[in-house]
Amino acid sequence: MTQPTTSPFTDPAAVARYAEGPRRNVPGYDSLLRMSRILLAERVPADGRVLVVGAGGGLELEDMAFAQPSWRFDGVDPSQPMLDLAAQRLQSAGVAGDHVALHHGYVQSAPAGPFDGATCLLTFHFVPREERVPMAAEIRRRLKPGAPLVVAHLSVADGKGAGGEGGAxxxxxxxxxxxxxxxxxxxxxEHAARARDKVAVELAVLTPQEDEAILREAGFSEVQLFYMGFAFAGWVAHA
Structure with a gap:
């Protein structure tokens, strides 16, 4: 994950507990991982190279490395403690060191590629709205033409213009x-209530329509919704 302005991903205790979080917070998290690599595999070749944006913790890297042992991965994350956790997880799982390269920083710190595909899972909701199009464009710039990008993050409807009660x-x-x-x-x-309030106040959670528009503005096409789990949504798009 990318770190927000006030980040839990530099707190040693939070980093140590990270692996527990996604499955408790994200409905169908394990299925989301499986769906993500199925979507990538539609266009990523057997010897493909995949960029993982927000790779800290290593959960999706571990999942993809086992499912697609001939793929190569570059993971980037701005939190060094989270990258260290990812390295430890991959080493414990027996993932070869030459199979995955980890890079400290934001997407601008990632190699130029070109990559056959990319993921950005549970990350964009930490990115300020004004930075999302530039970030998505940086990912696209590193992809081969037609390569898939899989994204999933907090994305909450507000009902405006859809016949719902709308707004807050x-x-x-x-x-x-x-x-x-x-x-x-x-x-x-009490912990869930604090987490809910923190999301409402500190994160830039957009609507699904806004999230899709950001991908298109960044130059992606064929933007398709493939996952929804309460407050989370996921899309596949192509460079």
């Missing part, structure tokens, strides 16, 4: 469902 009320409902999923996953209610 619908957004609050979706964020409450996000918290309810955490509680159902074993998170103490």
């Amino acid at each position: 009320a619908e957004r609050d409902l979706w964020l409450s469902r996000y918290a309810a999923f955490q509680i159902a996953s074993g998170v103490p209610p």
Whole structure:
């Protein structure tokens, strides 16, 4: 993941607990990983090279490295403690060191490629709105023509123009469902409530329509929604 302005990804305790988070927070997280690599495999060749933006923690790198042992990966993340955690996870899992290269920094620090595909999972909601188009464009610049990008992050409908009640009320409902999923996953209610409030105040959570528009503005085409899980959504798009 990319780190927000006030980042939990430099806190040693939070970093140590990171692997527990996605499965407690994201509905169908393991299926999201499987769907992501299925979508990549539609166009990434057997000996393909994949860019992983927000690679800290190493969960998706581990998943893809085992499922596609002939792919090569470059992972980039601005949190060095999270990259260290990813390296430890991959080493413990027996992933060969020449199979994955890790790079400290933002997407501008990633190699120029060109890559056969890219992922950016659970990352964009940490990026300020005004930085999202430039970030997506930097990813696209590193991809071969037609290469897939798979993204998934917090993306909450507000009902405006869709016949819903609209505005803050619908957004609050979706964020409450996000918290309810955490509680159902074993998170103490008070912790889930704090997480919900933190998301509402600190993160730039856009609507699905806005998220799709950002991908198109960055130069991607064939933008398709493939995943929704309460407050999370995912798309595949092509350079």
